[in-house]
Amino acid sequence: MSLSSLPSVSTARSTASLATDAAASPPRAERFGRALLGSLLPLFLLALWALAAQQGWIGRDLLPSPGDVWRTTEALVLSGALFHHLGATLARMLAGFLIGAAAASLLGALAGSSRLVHACLDPLIQGLRSVPSIAWVPLFVLWFGIFEASKIALIAAGVFFPVYLNLASALARTDPRWDELAAVCERGRLTRFLLIALPASLPAYITGLRSGLGLGWMFVAAAELMGASQGLGFLLTDGEQTGRPETVLAAIVIFALCGRASDRVLAALAARLVWRG
């Protein structure tokens, strides 16, 4: 009897495929239901905000109406100012993210794959991690000046730690059973690293990148708040100093949209790259 004639075998693929597909993308109705559920609270808060502004429960100099914020955003778009500031923020964010993620990937890969490097490197990095990243600002300003380089360095520092920690710990925790498999298949260290450790660590690495991206957005705002002549953070300080809360709120909303959109891009990339067991 051939095993391929077993009923469990002949049905397994279709069942498993369905399960995998279902996990990858839920049915359209379910996705719509989730989106609807997730938008209920924001819509309620928006309505409450509009009502509070209309009824004058809070002064317009403190909390402008959603309409005011919309009109301010529209004006920023029409004048081209929004793209100017958004472009400056995105350029800093991209540079800081790439530098921080690249450094963390390199050091995380080294520390995760060599006990010696881990023993030498990890205590220092764990120590540095305990320093609040904002505390680096004076030093970065001294080292890199008050312009772009110090801001990018701060963003890179924010991105670095979650990426490093996730990658190094995932590599170090690679299932030793894979090493046994590699040994009986006479695979060398490099192949083990490339074909086993790296793909096994990919889900944790992507999680680290997404956490790093989130922190990157926090730090780009912090860096621009501390002193910038352009960028969304500049819009925040400009709005505060000129008494225009609608500009502050418009910048916050744009920050939120950018953070969400960039995370979705990374999540979509991860969905393509990361294996499913």
Next chain:
Amino acid sequence: MAEAIAVRELVMNFGDRAALGPVSFTLAVGSITALVGRSGAGKTTLLRCLAGLLAPSRGEVKTPGRQGRPRIGYVFQDARLLPWLSVAGNVAFGLAHLPRAKRREAVARALAQVGLSGWAHARPGELSGGMAQRVAIARALARAPDLLLLDEPFSALDAFTRRHLQEELRLLLSRVRLTVVFITHDLDEAIALADRLLVMAGPPGRIVADLSVSETGGALLKRQVLALLEGGEEEALHAATLRLVAAQAG
């Protein structure tokens, strides 16, 4: 018959604890040997020493007529497939020594041997437990090993699938002439697949009986091995072995 593997005075200690040996035996080319015995009898330690996964404290595993270590095909208790590789990629994982074209041929041949030709591009997550274990067997077979080692390969499967895989493996091993050592706790499986049983007891693990499986003596052999395994004392084991050998001779 030509020797495929010669094990001489193999001893394995973990720190101060003696886990195995000394054990000595030879394996004839094309022989199928089952290691049976209670848990802790050193079966897995012996198999891992044969595979080179453990460096023995003393003794050696030699491959007469071949330089260096034997090429091993190893099937673990779990299928141990790499979930990020396709079925074909998993089978090819042990074929780094072959050029690409030959690797492709070996993968196709091995998948055909286990009846999974149509599944080359599937991912391990799409396979049932039995299919995954067949891919693991294909991965081991594709290496054209000098020694095929199987560590309770079907223990994680349900009884129905296990029986079918045992039968499939029996047919497969009758078609390919490989030297095989496998561990099992299932005496029916051992008698159905093997032509020789090494009965182990321990710790430290040692071989207390070396029995050939005759065409007709399965039921008797099973009773005798059970008697061996249920006996506790060395003398009882020895006496049971003698009875068994006498029964086989008779």
